[in-house]
Amino acid sequence: MSRQRGSFNIHALVLGVLVLVLTTGVIRWSMLGGGIGSKKTRLAFWNGFTGPDGVVMLKIIEDFNRQNPDVEVAMQRIPWATYYNKLTVAGSDGRGPEIFVVHTDALPRIRRAGFVADISDLYTGKDAIDIKDFDQVVVDQVQFDGHLEGVPLDIHPxxxxxxxxxxxxxxxxxxxxxxxxxxxxxxxxxxxxxxxxxxxxxxxxxxxxxxxxxxxxxxxxxxxxxxxxxxxxxxxxxxxxxxxxxxxxxxxxxxxxxxxxxxxxxxxxxxxxxxxxxxxxxxxxxxxxxxxxxxxxxxxxxxxxxxxxxxxxANSHVLCVNKSVSNIEREASGRFLKYLSDHSLEWASAGQVPARKSVRENPEFAKMPVQFAFSKQIPTMMYPxxxxxxxxxxxxxxxxxxxxxxxxxxxxxxxxxxxxxxxxxxxxxxxxxxxxxxxxxxxx
Amino acid sequence: MNARRKEELVGYLFLVPYLVLFVIFIIVPVLVSAWLSVVQLDLTNASKSAFIGAQNFTDALKDDFFWQATGATGRFALLMVPSVLVLGTAMALGMNRMAQGRDMVRALVYMPSMLNVAATGILWQWFFNNEFGLFNYTIRKAGGTPVPWLTDANMAMPSVVLMSLWWTVGGTSVVVLTALQQIPKMYFEAASLDGATGQHIFFRIMIPLLKPVLLFVFVTTTIASFQMFGQAAILTGGGPTFATRGVVQYMFETAFNGYRFGYGAAISWLLFAAILVFSSIQARVLKSQVEG
Known part of the structure; x- marks a missing residue:
């Protein structure tokens, strides 16, 4: 009798483990975007926009995801107080996000960790981001040894x-x-x-x-x-x-x-x-x-x-790409960076001055009185x-x-x-x- | 395998889950930290790390900021430890004399200890606020001059201690109360019959019999004071002008803001050494008194 009971327990245990493994596998598979016909490139985007600015950014990302069905950007908001610790630890260890925001003053330090990609190619060729659309002082902040390692999103003087x-x-x-x-x-x-x-x-x-x-x-x-x-x-x-x-x-x-x-x-x-x-x-x-x-x-x-x-x-939020991304992720990341840069007028409503001159010349920007007034200081501002x-x-x-x-x-x-x-x-x-x-x- | 051995094995098996976590989260980090303390390691340049022996330690001993932080920690411990002992004992004595409602009061007194440091710090930040905080509001209503609780370099540390006291003294008083209630009543009755005053009973009976538990409170409060971090980090950020930045906060900033992990680890080992020395001395002195 006792032997029978023991045998039943073992079967139940094996069955239980099997179900657990299968369930976990299915959940993980679906979380990673598995599924027949699923070809989405998933990009993690880290930033410290934990205030109302995060809501504005989320809206822009949702629009991007809608317009780019083959890409899904997921935003991770981390308070700035601990943001750089987490970014540096994750990035140095190869577990960092595909795309991340860095302040200009933190960029020389973060790039030394070796995971910030050279994205000069985003500024050349068809559909390029026009480098001349940025003030030189802003470009200088993302340029290292002649390479461009980020896309300035905004200026906050x-x-x-x-x-x-x-x-x-x-x-x-x-x-x-x-x-x-x-x-x-x-x-x-x-x-x-x-x-x-x-x-x-x-x-x-x-x-x-x-x-x-x-x-x-x-x-x-x-x-x-x-x-x-x-x-x-x-x-x-x-x-x-x-x-x-x-x-x-x-x-x-x-x-x-x-x-x-x-x-x-x-x-x-x-x-x-x-x-x-x-x-x-x-x-x-x-x-x-x-x-x-x-x-x-x-x-x-x-x-x-x-x-x-x-x-x-002044300071700026700079959009950076992880060096370790695959070619597909790199292409999708570039598309997302360009989209954000092109839509920086929406971002300005979160209390920022767009980094692009053409965006600042948009009549809609003049309707944002504080941002517009602060932007007049751009020619004379000094970065850290x-x-x-x-x-x-x-x-x-x-x-x-x-x-x-x-x-x-x-x-x-x-x-x-x-x-x-x-x-x-x-x-x-x-x-x-x-x-x-x-x-x-x-x-x- | 005999029954006793089997029982022993089962006992160890119960410990396994904890031991695994203990090794992963305590033993391994301690070993890694020991290794880090003798290397030069900047997280942003991890590939260039190098063994430098005791240099991190000698650098720390020559570092003004380290000594400033040590001074702040020392000031906190000097204010905190005696306050906890005196207040905790006084509160325990008060509760011990209560004929009714003691359990309710004990629960209420203990309640702040159940909050975490972040909740406590944010709450007290509001209390301490110069303009609209509870304390200055009360002072103004009473016709007094508002106190710059957290913004004046001389006031900031006592304010951090005040918050820490509110947060922890309830726990201490409950521990002391438990010890008080363990003292057999016949000692007090005999002393009363012999004509002992309240003062005599307190100093000749209670304090000697409470010494072991007071020793425990003394040592644990000292260790906790040396590790002070969350309270100041939330209330003042270590300011004004680093007046409340303790060693742990300096270590944290060095390692996690400055990314100098090797140097940060060395500071943590110096702190460990200081805690070890002070705790050993305290334990030895008080133990001899308890036994004597």
Whole structure:
């Protein structure tokens, strides 16, 4: 009796395992796109568009998938905070996505991992993406040793966001009575004086004309205005130069003269969106946050010219292809990149400035007032330095700016220390990886 | 195979699933980390990795940021460990005296410990917010001056400790309460009959009998404090000006943001050494007192 029971159990077990294996196989087969007549090329597309921008991107991808029945692009959104870790680990190990987004400042570092493909061919031949349709400063960001390793999708310069009501209150109106932004140092100083109000002792009752948002980025927006730069021609740190010092001294003056909320107040963007700060400098992508507010009238404008010339910082999302893709995947990837680039006007609605000149010349783009206003800064914008040690480099610079704004150290001393530390990092990287090409930064 | 041997084997078989995972997720990473600590490995240039012996360790000992992070970790541990011990014991004593509702209070007190660090951090970020946070709102209502909880370099670490206390002290108090309830009542009765005051009972009976559990709390809280990461990473990101960036966060940033895996691994081994030394000293000192 017991023998019979044991025999039955073994049969049941074998049958169970068989069913499990078959079921798993069928599920996996169907997930991988198996099936009679199925010839779809599946492409994984990784990015960090986890906000409302991701919804816009998803819509573009759905349209692409509909129009290209032989290709299926699947988007994977990963928060930017951990995005590059995951991308680098997966890419280095041959498990990376076929297509991915990289910021221009991260590109020199990511490409050193060896999985970013040379896609120069996308810019040549029939149906090519016209390289002349991009500004040279943008092309420079994706060009390495004469090869093009990405397609710039957009530009996100830092610009000024302003509260229209407060502008009018301070008398900043044009001939038609519309609110207008301060344009230069004189107007900026005047605006700070007129729009800063302190009716009571309580901080919550104060109205500020200007507030810092991300200190390091605010400083970097002023650097090109004074002719500043990050690296010299040889790729060495050049943070403690006179132009950089002038830019930092201006911000330090605002903090010292209490013309912005105290450093420990943390008003910044929050103060702007709650109508207690009239002007902040931030990236065009912050527009997504403002569009959710119903009763707030704001405008976008170029950052006032504080230095000798206009200028601001910028960055771009670049579309890259994995080196290890097959020929079929490569062709499909190229088609998708071109589609995204061609449809970057739709992408602009997510709070971006298209990288293509022809798209920016489209009358529809002029109907996006903030993006259009920010795009006027393109000829004078400066990208971050092109260095594989970008994380440590920027950490040094941002720390210096923070300490100055907090009044812990003088601008000259802070920049000198940041320069020394940044150079130490660069030297270490050169010592450890002598074959990495020396990249000096792209000029505005 | 005799019955006893069979029983032993079955026991080991029950352990197998855990052992497999333990080897994969603990033993192998520890060995890999030991190897990483003696090589120069940048993830973006993995093919150029090279054996460099103890250089990562000597570099770390000369690294200002490492010492800054060590200082931040030390400050956190100095504030956190005594606070947990004192508050946890005080709460346990309070609950121990309760005649009614103790179980309910114990469950409520323990509840924050069940949250993960991300949920706790986000919650407290709102509490600490300068402008609209609960704490400054209350302070303003009471006519006081708002406190820059997380944005002032001197205030940030105590604020991180405050959140950590709320998060963990409930668990400690429950452990101490359990130990308190294990003390035979006759000790207290005998002491009372002999005319002992509350102070005498606390210092002469309770504390000596609680020493083993307090030693446990002391050592585990010290180890947890040395590993502080999530609280500061979420509340302050390590700022302002790195005032709350501890060793674990620096190690994480070095390895996963800077991609210097070898150097990051060396930092983790230095931290391990520090924890080992401190824990051993604590254990030895307190054990001698318990036994003495």
């Amino acid at each position: 830092q610009g000024a966001f302003l509260n229209k009501q407060m502008l009018k209150g301070a008398g900043y109106v044009d001939s038609n009575g519309n609110a207008r932004a301060p344009r230069d140092r004189v107007e900026m100083t005047d605006f700070i004086e007129k729009a800063t109000r302190e009716p009571g002792g309580d901080l919550k009752d104060k109205q500020w004309a200007f507030a810092f948002t991300y200190w390091g980025a605010n400083f970097r927006s002023l650097m090109p205005q004074f002719g500043g730069r990050y690296l010299d021609e040889e790729g060495n740190a050049d943070l403690d130069s006179e132009p950089n010092l002038k830019a930092l001294e201006f911000l330090a003056g605002i903090a010292k003269n209490k013309q912005a909320p105290p450093a420990d107040n943390g008003l910044g963007w929050f103060g702007f969106r709650t109508k207690r700060v009239a002007m902040v400098w931030d990236g065009v992508f912050m527009l997504g946050d403002l569009t959710r507010l119903n009763d707030f009238e704001y405008l976008g404008a170029p950052i006032p010219q504080i230095g000798d010339k206009p200028g601001t910082l 330095p092109r260095t594989p040690v970008i994380f440590e480099f920027m950490l040094e610079l941002d720390r210096a700016v923070e300490r100055v704004v907090r009044g812990q150290i003088g601008p000259k001393e802070a920049l000198a220390e940041a320069n020394k530390n940044a150079q130490t990092v660069i030297d270490r990287d050169r010592r450890e990886y002598p074959t990495t090409p020396n990249l000096s930064e792209a000029k505005p």
